[in-house]
Amino acid sequence: MVEPVGNHYVIARPVYSENAFNEEHEKVHRYHKTFWDHLKLYFSCSSQRVKKIALGLFPVVSWLPAYRFREWILSDIVSGINTGLVAVLQGLAFALLVNVPPSYGLYAAFFPVLVYFIFGTSRHISVGPFPVLSLMVGGVVTRLVPDDSAGIGNSTNTSAIDNERVMVAASVTFLSGVFQLLLGIFQFGFIVIYLSQSLISGFTTAAAIHVLVSQLKFMFQLPVPGFNKPFGIIYTLESVFSQITDTNIADLVTSLIVLLIVFVVKEMNDRYKEKLPTPIPIELLVTVLAALISHFVDFEKKFNVAVVGKLEEGFQAPVAPDVGILQKCIADGFSIAIVGFAVAFSVAKVYSIKHDYPIDGNQDLIAFGLGNIVGGSFKGFASSTALSRSGVQESTGGKTQIAGIVSSVIVLIVILAIGFLLAPLQKSVLASLALGNLKGMLMQFKEVHVLWRKDKYDCVIWVVTFIAAVLLGLDIGLATAVAFQLLTVVIRSQFPSCTVLANVGRSNIYRNRKDYTDIYEPEGVKIFKCSSPIFFANVEFFREKLITAVGFNPLRVLRKRNKALRKIRKMLKKGELQVTPKGLICTASPTYESDEELDNNRIEELDQPTIMTDLPIRINWATDLPPGITVPQVNIHSIILDFSSVSFLDFSAMTVLRKILKEFVRLDIDIYIAGAYEGLLDKLERSAFFDEEIKPSMFFLTIHDAVLHILLKKDIASSPKLKLAEVTLQSSSFITLCLYSIARLQTVLCTAIAVCATLSLFSKR
Template identity: 30%
Template sequence: MKVSISNSFRTPCDIIKMPRSRRPASLTLALERISNIGFADVKHWCLRRLPILSWVPRYSLQENLLADTVSGMMLTIQQVAQGVAFAVMSSVHPVFGLYSSLFPPLIYAIFGMSHHVSTGTFAITSLISAGAVERLVTSNKENVSNSSQGFLGLSDFEMQRIGVAAAVTFLGGVIQISMCLLQLGSATLLLSEPVVSSMTTGAATHVVTSQVKYFLGMKTPYISGPLGMFYIYHYIFSNISSVQVGALLWSLFSIVVLILVKECNEHFRSKIRMVIPIDLLLIIATSLACYFVDMENVYGIDVVGPIPTGIPFPQVPPMDTLTNVVVEAFSFALVGYTVSIFLAYNSAKKFSYRIDENQELLAHGLSNVIPSFLFCIPNAAAPARTFLLYNNGAKTQVACLISCLLVLLVIYVIAPFLYWLPMSVLASIIVVGLKGMLIQFRDLKKYWNVDKYDWVIWVCTYLVTICFAANIGLLFGVVFSVAVSIFRLTRAKTMHGIQVNEDLNEDIKAMHSEYCNKVKVVCVGMPLFFLNIKKFRTEFMEIKNKILSRNCLYKHKETPLLSPVTNGDCAGDVSSDDISTLIVDCSGITFFDFTGAATLAQICMELPNQGTNVLLASCDVSLVDALQYSGFNIKNQLFFDSVKSALTAFTSKERRTITLEALESSDL
């Protein structure tokens, strides 16, 4: 007995082997598309998704290598210092900051489109990650002292902490890749400059607050949540007697030296070929001083501590932790990408090349997903490192690749010597490195002089950021700026009067001057949709009333015997002599919705009964169709190609009217 097999149980190979006539239409179309893929299509896809393939073949060793090498060496100093510092800020062991300074820049150089963005550890993302780490793996003396030594010589406690940070890195990268697949890169249009500026300034304020304990050498509990920054300062001032004088002196000395030397580098940049690497010199000098004086034991100065050497073996992040870090992952994905894409925009504008927002999402997503298997904390582009590449004349991502090689050398050779680096010096390097974000307070003057609304957005977003967190500040800033824009749109003037063009014929201009009391030309300078249509109708009626009032006043002057009781009010029965004309230039209507089209059509039908004819000039074809489709019987005589055509029709009509009146007078 034969058993028939349903089509739903056929394998893909059986379906492909089916005759062409019996194949599903969707399968046939898919097979045709696959068969039409050629070498050119594959090459285009590779160049689009692997931007490194487009610029490496054109790389000029003679023109670019020296500048990229110098920039890479200077970048390494920043990567190492910030990597160690931001790892501590992220509540994980400092060595994981070195790993995060090696693998993410390497991956971004392959997939990223910006030539000057430097990815790696970042203060804001480290603070976000620290929230998850401190919440899920709390620190106390008992679990630290009783934990066994394991991988890389680190305790199980340290491995649990980096496991949480790696989970945040992995999930945040997955979110960014998902945004790329959904083509959400263009959503950055919602991010205005005041929002990003205030959010980053507020986040930098949080970072400075997190480093105050290292400035003063104090032991403070981890405090987060709403108004957490103010609780930190309250705790510090309440325990001000526990400040270590040695740590405070190191901090003051480091900040003064860093600011002075960096200002000299900036001031004399045109006269010296290479800036003074003050960060590296300060790290070496303070580490040697701390080692020979034994400040850790004699004065109780906190130091970085032991850092293991070598690269870890890849390990899958703890997947059971992902559900517990969803909030931090979303915050990190959005805030990190926001700062990164704005740095990419600035570099592309400065050096005249193009970037793709969705490709940047993919690049940053892969720069987080892949390194999460190598114990890396959340990373993003950092303003300080990117500006360092600008100032040192970097040309391409080769500078970042050279930096990766030097960071690898640090991990295997130099890392153990960072043991004696004082934490107060490291905190000073972090805070001075945030100078570019902190001085954005100066933008307030610019916003106040240009647009008071932007000033209000900046201040409100900054206050929300310092009171809560960077992610909440970013969300508030976007929503608040959109709300302000809608408010301004609904209150903005939709129409304005225009002068008669100079290219009109002298006869037309003369006729317009003669009958200026009966015609007015206005321009609609905004889209017509439900948010501003009420304002549009109000302004339209105000203009109509002014025309009628002016027309009535003109008639009273010409005919003194008319009764003055009307006070210029022409409402009621309207004679043919009272009818005025309003020419509307519709070239400024960039888009419209049904409400806008229906309201405009209704106005065109109502005003002739109230003493005003409406002529529409420069209407788009879609607007004409929408007006006729709105259910109103609009005559074709209302539409003109230009204001000139409408004025010509108006003056011709007036001439015919005068001629008829003259004929009637002669007959009488």
């Protein structure tokens, strides 16, 4: 980037209208693909294409051979172990949110990871249970299998209820997997482009709030039911604070200590990143320590803290989902599918931007779909990615999904062998570990301020998304946010800045006339720019602004003129007016009839063009009127619409535009359109936009072309013969014109000699 070299340039070319330009420059006939061509192309089949699609279905085939073993394996293993431990802890914690025994959470943390390793495209997300999804599944579970209402609570009954609940969770998970798979296969991953950065940021922050609130019950050790409905977070908080006096102090203290340790050590890890060979695996240390202390001090008995308890060991045989349950939770399945994918993809997108690699929405949908189908079959529950766990995987140096595989090995070990060691661990420790990883997501609050400075609309999107997702729940909140975001795109274009332009610096540059002092507005010419597409929501706005800019309502003026014309006809008939070469001369004293009487015309005829063929002369509205007849003065003869920013016109816009143009044309005002996008002329011709009043010759290449055309036309019209009906133009006399020409010629010559080197660069070599 170099500062501009202050040189001059010279342009000498004809004044081009679109038509003239296209006559002079041959246009290549191109075949534009139709909808059917695209469709055919889409469904065409070649061996190469099949291979590409097949490879795309198994991303692991592409990235695994390129794995930089020596360089990455250590990081991946460290990260995998950390993540695996967190996955174990979260699996246990989130299973409680689903209202199923803890060990099922481990299945949810195991199977989807294996599937995602093969099918997924993100390298950094840790697939597995996600608290909000768990809460949603838990909502279905408590709805379909409510708490033992009889309150008998014997062990066989409890275990039967648990089995039923596991079945419900597994079925709804299976169903959401099917939805995700179908969406992925039918390439509906494109929905993710409607998740803008601001929206994702607001949404993930809201999700972090949900996680935080959902973990409160474990930190305080309070019995809080799941609220799966709008404003559920408020009910949860209400429930927590109404019971706050029942807090288990031992749990709260443990939580706060763990939180403090995790937070401080993580900060140190960040600060001394360069000096540490590998970040301190603080989650691992804290968990081991906490389990040991709890075991030897016997917290469970002494302080009545909640502990993980005995885990079931080994796997369960896969089951087919229950069709009866499936029918009852179609809507839940769909919203779980969408929220699960939206959360996972938004987190994946954050990391893909940070580490710069592509991710594929459709492929990830397939990966999550298959993951949930497999997970559901093995009695796991819906998986996505936990923000906190993905944070662990990435921040402890995970490079690829090898870390995921390592983490699943850890989960496997816990499932098969050492689950019993976790039995004395406090649930509040699990909660604190999860919270310790939310910092990054919560820090996104700082973005609001930055966004407000950069783009108000994006800031509003962030806030609306956040509030909607926090209050309405992640599913409805997301839908609301996306709808709101689409609305902002419309609103941004709805009030375009409409400006009147003027020539700045007497060359071919036209800018807002209010912005510069050194401006020149050609007399009687209005140059009007609309800076957005014109469509149903802003075409009336455009019309109003144009009328404000020209200073009169053309329809009203047309009506007044027609009225005056009728009066003149009447007066001519009565002989009160005489036609002379100089115009109309009134022979009678002006009568000043009431307007009312002359108004007896039918509404429908009012906007017809003024027809003067039956009159002996043309009437010059600016000067010729007999006394007693007045029409509004129109002090412009041409309007140029700068369409260079108008990127499309819809049907409403075309209809209204045509109407406005006609109104002006009927006032003998020439309208020109400059800088229209390629294809607009064709589209208008197809739409029967043009007739004998509105012609394609109104299209000019640039504003300057149109202005020069107008000036030349008016000069020719006003010089040779004086037409009566022509708007008077302050014509420059021939002498001043010649004098000026000579002065200008000098400038041109000097400039030409100085700069024709530039032009030479522009020739073919």
